[in-house]
Amino acid sequence: xxxxxxxxxxxxxxxxxxxxxxxxxxxxxxxxxxxxxxxxxxxxxxxxxxxxxxxxxxxxxxxxxxxxxxxxxxxxxxxxxxxxxxxxxxxxxxxxxxxxxxxxxxxxxxxxxxxxxxxxxxxxxxxxxxxxxxxxxxxxxxxxxxxxxxxxxxxxxxxxxxxxxxxxxxxxxxxxxxxxxxxxxxxxxxxxxxxxxxxxxxxxxxxxxxxxxxxxxxxxxxxxxxxxxxxxxxxxxxxxxxxxxxxxxxxxxxxxxxxxxxxxxxxxxxxxxxxxxx
Numbered sequence: 397x398x399x400x401x402x403x404x405x406x407x408x409x410x411x412x413x414x415x416x417x418x419x420x421x422x423x424x425x426x427x428x429x430x431x432x433x434x435x436x437x438x439x440x441x442x443x444x445x446x447x448x449x450x451x452x453x454x455x456x457x458x459x460x461x462x463x464x465x466x467x468x469x470x471x472x473x474x475x476x477x478x479x480x481x482x483x484x485x486x487x488x489x490x491x492x493x494x495x496x497x498x499x500x501x502x503x504x505x506x507x508x509x510x511x512x513x514x515x516x517x518x519x520x521x522x523x524x525x526x527x528x529x530x531x532x533x534x535x536x537x538x539x540x541x542x543x544x545x546x547x548x549x550x551x552x553x554x555x556x557x558x559x560x561x562x563x564x565x566x567x568x569x570x571x572x573x574x575x576x577x578x579x580x581x582x583x584x585x586x587x588x589x590x591x592x593x594x595x596x597x598x599x600x601x602x603x604x605x606x607x608x609x610x611x612x613x614x615x616x617x618x619x620x621x622x623x624x625x626x627x628x629x630x631x632x633x634x635x636x637x638x639x640x641x642x643x644x645x646x647x648x649x650x651x652x653x654x655x656x657x658x659x660x661x662x663x664x665x666x667x668x669x670x671x672x673x674x
Contacts, residue, residue, distance in 0.1 A: 538631030605629025
């Protein structure tokens with residue numbers, strides 16, 4: 397049985413010169429060991445829950461797999477009664493020679509790294525700079541989105557953040573249609589993990605690439621968020637926080653609409669304004 401995402405504890409609080417005892421909740425952060433073809437691939441720091449989605453979304457973003465048909469089996473070690481604090485996901489790819497598989501006309505390489513992915517960084521373990529751009533392709537025209545819709549999507553994202561309401565310590569990623577209908581909302585201590593869970597869900601549902609949707613994220617729009625969204629074919633990304641210079645450059649190069657500082661009724665458009673209508 398999975399551990400709760402917000403375990404309760406008692407703390408001491410200092411307020412205006414006085415100490416008090418109070419209950420509190422903190423978000424769970426634990427390692428997840430990912431295995432590929434029997435060998436360790438990565439240790440991901442994440443909030444337990446939707447771990448299969450997380451693994452599939454990460455594998456998709458890394459270019460390891462592009463369809464469920466390439467995966468022979470996925471097994472969570474917790475099912476065998478092992479420690480839940482370090483859940484193992486064992487994924488075996490049908491094609492052992494990944495050099496023969498093409499992504500966007502480029503050969504897919506078997507992963508050459510074993511890395512620690514912290515809850516703050518989704519690409520910390522990349523060996524080569526070119527690995528960060530591998531397999532990306534320019535996005536299609538995508539949908540036209542009413543500009544007034546975007547602020548409302550932040551509220552819908554927040555309404556789906558049950559653990560955040562108790563802890564204040566989680567990021568969220570939500571996928572919505574161009575009309576604002578919710579497709580999928582996921583929470584995690586890592587903003588990039590939340591995106592991987594959303595993409596993994598879409599892979600399981602056979603909905604990738606997702607070329608007609610809007611991705612809304614609760615934090616900043618760093619490079620890894622934009623890269624994962626482009627890989628999944630998502631044409632519009634809107635972030636509550638600021639974008640980075642590299643994220644803006646990538647969004648412009650691959651023709652993605654990138655929105656930042658989405659707060660209240662205001663936001664900035666850094667790339668692809670043509671998809672937003674007044």
